[in-house]
Amino acid sequence: MATQPKEHIAESLLQRAHSPETADTIFRERVKQRPLLLRPTSPDPAQNARAKRQYERMKKQRAQQKSKKAKPLSAKQKRALNVYEIPKEQQKYAIYEPLHKMWCGYMREVLGLADGKRTHVDAQDAGPFLASADYHGALMEVVRSRCSSRVGLMGIVVKDTKFTFELVTKENVVKTCPKEHTVFRFQVPLEDEAKRPLEFEILGSMFEQRAPDRANKKFRLHLVGDL
Numbered sequence: 001m002a003t004q005p006k007e008h009i010a011e012s013l014l015q016r017a018h019s020p021e022t023a024d025t026i027f028r029e030r031v032k033q034r035p036l037l038l039r040p041t042s043p044d045p046a047q048n049a050r051a052k053r054q055y056e057r058m059k060k061q062r063a064q065q066k067s068k069k070a071k072p073l074s075a076k077q078k079r080a081l082n083v084y085e086i087p088k089e090q091q092k093y094a095i096y097e098p099l100h101k102m103w104c105g106y107m108r109e110v111l112g113l114a115d116g117k118r119t120h121v122d123a124q125d126a127g128p129f130l131a132s133a134d135y136h137g138a139l140m141e142v143v144r145s146r147c148s149s150r151v152g153l154m155g156i157v158v159k160d161t162k163f164t165f166e167l168v169t170k171e172n173v174v175k176t177c178p179k180e181h182t183v184f185r186f187q188v189p190l191e192d193e194a195k196r197p198l199e200f201e202i203l204g205s206m207f208e209q210r211a212p213d214r215a216n217k218k219f220r221l222h223l224v225g226d227l
Contacts, residue, residue: 096156103137144183179204
């Protein structure tokens with residue numbers, strides 16, 4: 001025996017509030033024929049889990065590759081490790097004498113004296129070359145300075161910083177000499193040792209840049225103040 005279909009609860013409630021025709025129309029349009037919105041583009045849960053595992057695997061591989069790549073030291077780490085400090089056992093004048101000989105050959109090439117044909121340079125020609133030269137290995141002497149205790153200091157340049165020259169003396173001591181308000185003297189021997197070496201004086205205030213930065217800097221003539 002077939003059972004009678006039960007009346008929908010929404011239909012019975014609409015019949016109480018509206019007329020039979022209005023209730024039937026509302027029930028048909030708002031309940032029975034109401035569109036059901038689906039998401040056909042929803043990802044498959046299994047596929048989503050697979051993509052997540054692949055993403056985690058790739059992320060782990062990138063992290064491993066990044067950890068193996070060498071990172072440059074920060075300025076704080078360099079100070080903590082004393083990267084730029086010369087060890088006490090290496091503060092010996094004899095260690096840097098071969099460096100000074102190499103520097104003399106380098107300066108002869110810079111000034112165009114390496115072939116032996118040229119034995120003289122003037123200030124106007126040599127100025128730009130001296131300004132852009134590297135002075136690591138130069139035998140410097142302080143000839144004038146506002147600090148009288150620095151006058152007469154002589155040594156081989158072991159560090160050319162922005163504001164100082166660090167010299168290792170014959171007493172095996174590293175001295176830091178500021179460039180500001182200081183005149184330095186150095187000599188460039190010629191290939192013919194019988195001839196008198198060339199002698200230059202530079203104003204340290206004009207060299208207050210790092211050696212690589214001076215190569216592209218244009219120097220202008222300035223009046224030298226009283227030291």
